[in-house]
Amino acid sequence: MSRKNVLIAVAVVLVGAALVAANLYFKRDKGLTVTTDVVKMRDLEAVVSASGKIQPKRLVNISAETPGRVVDLAVNEGDRVKKGQFLLQIDPNLLRSRVAGNVASLEASEGALLQARQSVETARVQVEQAQQNLTRQRNLWSQQLTTREALEKAENDLRSAQSALQEREKQVGAQSSRISQERAALDSSRYDLTKVRMESPIDGIVTRRNIQQGETAVIGTMNNPGTVMLQLADMSVIQAEVEVDETNIPHVQIDQKAKITIDAIPDKSFKGHVTEIGNSPIQAAANTGTTSTQATNFKVVVVLDEPVPEVRPGFTATADITTATRKSVVAVPIPAVAVRELVYDANGQIVREPRTDKRKRAPVEPVAAAAELKPGQTRKEVEGVFLVRNGRAEFLPIKMGIAGDKYFEILDGLKNGDQVITGPYNSVRTMADGDLVKVDNEQKAR
Numbered sequence: 001m002s003r004k005n006v007l008i009a010v011a012v013v014l015v016g017a018a019l020v021a022a023n024l025y026f027k028r029d030k031g032l033t034v035t036t037d038v039v040k041m042r043d044l045e046a047v048v049s050a051s052g053k054i055q056p057k058r059l060v061n062i063s064a065e066t067p068g069r070v071v072d073l074a075v076n077e078g079d080r081v082k083k084g085q086f087l088l089q090i091d092p093n094l095l096r097s098r099v100a101g102n103v104a105s106l107e108a109s110e111g112a113l114l115q116a117r118q119s120v121e122t123a124r125v126q127v128e129q130a131q132q133n134l135t136r137q138r139n140l141w142s143q144q145l146t147t148r149e150a151l152e153k154a155e156n157d158l159r160s161a162q163s164a165l166q167e168r169e170k171q172v173g174a175q176s177s178r179i180s181q182e183r184a185a186l187d188s189s190r191y192d193l194t195k196v197r198m199e200s201p202i203d204g205i206v207t208r209r210n211i212q213q214g215e216t217a218v219i220g221t222m223n224n225p226g227t228v229m230l231q232l233a234d235m236s237v238i239q240a241e242v243e244v245d246e247t248n249i250p251h252v253q254i255d256q257k258a259k260i261t262i263d264a265i266p267d268k269s270f271k272g273h274v275t276e277i278g279n280s281p282i283q284a285a286a287n288t289g290t291t292s293t294q295a296t297n298f299k300v301v302v303v304l305d306e307p308v309p310e311v312r313p314g315f316t317a318t319a320d321i322t323t324a325t326r327k328s329v330v331a332v333p334i335p336a337v338a339v340r341e342l343v344y345d346a347n348g349q350i351v352r353e354p355r356t357d358k359r360k361r362a363p364v365e366p367v368a369a370a371a372e373l374k375p376g377q378t379r380k381e382v383e384g385v386f387l388v389r390n391g392r393a394e395f396l397p398i399k400m401g402i403a404g405d406k407y408f409e410i411l412d413g414l415k416n417g418d419q420v421i422t423g424p425y426n427s428v429r430t431m432a433d434g435d436l437v438k439v440d441n442e443q444k445a446r
Contacts, residue, residue, distance in 0.1 A: 031436030032427050036388055039418040042331040044404035046324040048252060050300065052242030054262065054315040057303070058234035060202055064217035064227050065195040066090060073213040075230070081200040087230060090196040090217055099193055102186040109182050113175040120172055123165035130158040204234040207313050233313050238304045240272065240317040243282060243297035251323040252277055258302045263316040270308060274321060276301035324402045331407035332398070336385045336420045338428055340395055346376030350397070352433060385414070386421040386431055388439060393421060395433040 068090035075087055137154040140146035208231035211217065217227045240260050244252060258272045278299035302319045343351040373379065384397040401409030414420070421428060421437065431437075 031391065031438045032393075032431065033440050034388075034393075034421045034427050034431075034437045035423045035441050036419045036439050037333050037336065037422045039330060039332055039410070039414050039416055039420060041328045041416055042404075042407055044326040044329060044331055044402060044407060044409055045322050046251065046402035046404060048244060048248040048321045048323050049318060050242035050244045050248075050321070051316065051318045052240055052299075053313075054311055054317050055239055055241050055313055056204070056233035056235050057237035057239055058202060058204075059207075059313070060204070060232045060234075061228045062087065062198060062230035062232065064090065064219050064229060066095065066192045067217060067219050068092075068094065068196065069216050070211055070213050070229075073211070075206050075209070077206050077209040079206045081204060081206060081232065083200055083203050085200045087198045087200055088211075089198070092193060092196040095189060095193040095196060098189045099186065102182065102189050106179065106182040106186055109175065109179045113172065113179055116168065116172045116175050120165065120168045123161065123168045127158070127161040127165050130154070130161040134158050198229075200232060202232055202234045203236070204232045207231045207233045235311070235313075236307075238308060238311055239275070240302045240304070240319050242300050242302065242317070242319045244300045244321075246281070246296040246298065248323075249277070249298050249300075252300055252321055253323070256321055256323060258319045258321040260302060260304060261318050261320075262308070262311065263318075264312075265308070265310060265315075270304050270306055272302045272304045272319065274300060275303045326402060326409055329401070330410040330414055330416055331404070332385055332410050332414060332420055333407055333422050334403070335425060335428065336422045337383055337398075337400070337408060338385065338395075338431070339381060339383055340433070341379055341381050342395070342397070343373065344378050344380060345374075351377060386428065386433075388419050388421060388437060391436060391438075393431050393433065393435045393437045 070088055071091045072089040073087075075081060081087070134151075134154040134157070137146055137151045141148075141151045209229070210231075211227060211229040217229060219227075252274060254274055254277065256274045258274060260270045260272050261268070262270070276299075280298075281296045282299055300319075300321070302321070345351055382397045383400060384395050386393040387396050388394075396413055398413030399411040401411045403409075421431070
């Protein structure tokens with residue numbers, strides 16, 4: 001082979017090698033572009049948010065205790081009233097007539113009782129006379145100066161007089177019981193008469209008026225609740241009744257602080273504290289349609305610690321209850337936390353797969369199947385974060401405490417100053433232990 005051909009062959013080989021090297025260079029895995037954050041000591045607050053309605057601490061329904069037509073109505077809905085202030089009056093004429101009738105009936109019964117007692121006195125006199133006549137007849141009989149017939153008549157007259165006395169004494173007892181009934185009926189009718197004039201039992205606001213002057217009020221029965229004519233609310237103590245999910249109820253305690261926001265009063269928040277926690281779940285309304293799964297909620301009452309003059313019962317409110325606070329604890333951003341399945345050996349150490357730059361990314365890191373686990377190995381699903389070490393992502397299990405607004409408290413696994421991967425979200429979700437990564441924190445500002 002000539003020298004020229006040798007040079008040509010060498011040139012072709014060099015060009016081919018250069019092309020292969022360039023191809024390998026551009027095809028190599030340069031790693032995922034990620035953003036990171038440095039673990040720092042932070043102050044955290046765990047907050048449970050729940051929505052509900054504003055209600056007064058004390059709510060009074062004014063219902064009719066006696067039927068009748070409303071002849072005087074002195075308040076309107078929204079009026080502020082004082083304790084003892086006149087509210088309304090039901091027509092008293094029928095009850096006044098009933099009282100007058102009961103008074104007359106009681107007086108007649110008392111007159112009959114006097115007559116019965118006089119008849120008892122008369123019967124006692126007759127018994128004494130019969131007793132004296134019998135004594136006289138017995139003396140005469142002992143002297144053989146009277147007949148047997150006269151003696152027996154005297155004995156019968158005494159027994160008859162005694163029987164008449166007992167009967168009249170029973171009539172007096174029955175009449176006394178009747179008078180007690182009449183007096184009770186009179187007291188009841190007088191008490192009903194006092195109920196036609198209604199006064200406010202509290203200081204508050206008339207939040208509802210369900211009757212107009214001239215309408216007839218109906219008293220409640222077993223199957224009819226009756227007419228709720230007025231509803232009064234004591235707005236001196238206001239509370240928010242909110243519904244808290246069952247998963248958050250174990251963290252809520254009495255006297256925990258809360259921040260209340262009211263939809264009708266924007267750009268303001270009010271301080272409060274928890275005063276009541278329901279022990280039974282809130283019963284949902286019966287659903288006659290298809291069966292559906294509903295969340296289980298519990299009622300929590302939060303009392304506002306400051307007055308809100310413009311508030312009204314029924315306003316929609318949201319309570320942010322602070323269930324825990326932490327000062328200067330190791331905290332990690334919430335987006336940095338991921339869940340992976342890891343394999344542990346018999347000593348509780350993580351069994352990591354050999355690192356390779358050409359790893360397929362999946363939502364969950366591939367682990368050995370149950371049939372492929374070696375003796376003593378177990379597989380667990382754990383929470384953790386990805387650290388950046390030597391240009392690679394390393395999954396590190398952690399133990400978390402409370403959850404703040406943007407950060408989790410770390411009880412074990414991380415220390416102050418560690419660099420954790422926080423995004424992008426898809427990268428954290430699909431990242432596997434040992435993946436090559438490239439940190440670009442400038443994209444967080446873009």
